[in-house]
Amino acid sequence: MERDDELRYRESLAVAVEGLVVRNGGFATREELFRFKLDGSLAQVMDFNRGIWNPSALSSTLSVVSDAHQGGRIWGAGGRTYADRINMDTGLLEYSFQAGNPSAGANIKLRMAIQTGMPIFVLRKYGPNFYVPIFPSYVVGEDLERELVFIAMEDSIRTAFQVGGSDALDKAYVERVVRQRVHQPMFRARVMQAYTLPSRSGSSRPTCAICRLQHPELLDAAHIVADADAGEARVTNGLALCKIHHAAYDENLVGIAPDYRVHVNHDLLAEVDGPMLTHGFQAMHLEKLALPERRADWPSPENLEQRFEVFAR
Numbered sequence: 001m002e003r004d005d006e007l008r009y010r011e012s013l014a015v016a017v018e019g020l021v022v023r024n025g026g027f028a029t030r031e032e033l034f035r036f037k038l039d040g041s042l043a044q045v046m047d048f049n050r051g052i053w054n055p056s057a058l059s060s061t062l063s064v065v066s067d068a069h070q071g072g073r074i075w076g077a078g079g080r081t082y083a084d085r086i087n088m089d090t091g092l093l094e095y096s097f098q099a100g101n102p103s104a105g106a107n108i109k110l111r112m113a114i115q116t117g118m119p120i121f122v123l124r125k126y127g128p129n130f131y132v133p134i135f136p137s138y139v140v141g142e143d144l145e146r147e148l149v150f151i152a153m154e155d156s157i158r159t160a161f162q163v164g165g166s167d168a169l170d171k172a173y174v175e176r177v178v179r180q181r182v183h184q185p186m187f188r189a190r191v192m193q194a195y196t197l198p199s200r201s202g203s204s205r206p207t208c209a210i211c212r213l214q215h216p217e218l219l220d221a222a223h224i225v226a227d228a229d230a231g232e233a234r235v236t237n238g239l240a241l242c243k244i245h246h247a248a249y250d251e252n253l254v255g256i257a258p259d260y261r262v263h264v265n266h267d268l269l270a271e272v273d274g275p276m277l278t279h280g281f282q283a284m285h286l287e288k289l290a291l292p293e294r295r296a297d298w299p300s301p302e303n304l305e306q307r308f309e310v311f312a313r
Helices: 003-024 030-034 106-114 155-167 172-196 244-251 266-270 277-278 300-313
Strands: 064-066 073-075 080-082 095-096 118-128 131-144 148-152 196-198 204-206 219-223 239-242 254-255 262-264
Touching: 003 030, 003 080, 003 118, 003 131, 003 155, 030 131, 064 095, 064 300, 106 131, 118 148, 118 172, 131 155, 131 172, 148 155, 155 172, 172 196, 219 244, 239 244, 244 254, 254 300, 262 266
Parallel strands: 064 118
Antiparallel strands: 073 080, 095 148, 118 131, 131 148, 196 204, 219 239, 254 262
């Protein structure tokens, strides 16, 4: 495949995968990525059993899988653990070679990606068979002694590495970029999966905790209290909310008490407007949230209480 054709293929594939992720609510399953189709033809996005996927028709690696937990990933019959991690000083994903010779097997095309500059998918695994694709990502360098490559998941980090290495960016900026590019999508995926509830048709779909709207493209993962550190936010500090209820929650027009009941601002309750106000807000007053099926994913009462105090004032 010619270089320009390969680049267009990767970008077209990324657009199609993004559509799948949006429809799901922020994530994709292993089965969906393995059996993915582009324009009706099989366009496999990941290897089913290995962390590095190198389609024969492409010049270099198409995707890599990395565990969202800093403990790394486990692949292969031997169950080898690979210690992948995001270096918070550089913002780079330090991704281990496949076991064996760095100049053999899947490592050949992984290292070749440095030379080709082709964008790749980083598939961040956050649960059994669930992934958040990050595209475009780039393999920008390698450390043969440590048996790993460096992957930039954001353009400014890629440029900084190429120009000045790890000292080229301010650490606070790196943390902010990693939060926006990596942790926020992971938070959304976890929250949307937790709030995937049965619909009237019998299928299960991400659901607004307040109004029960089940259109993932219209839902947000809302924080209960601000996530002040650069780590990954907890599901128990999140709510799946439609965009209008998310905005209302952020503006304290709606509050949620520690007993999981919705409270509507007194002014909104007294106002006379139209059907959206009547059915979308006033009818929700004192209704109980739609809660995740796993109790471990329920919103933290302590966090709700802290935020509800702000609403009450």
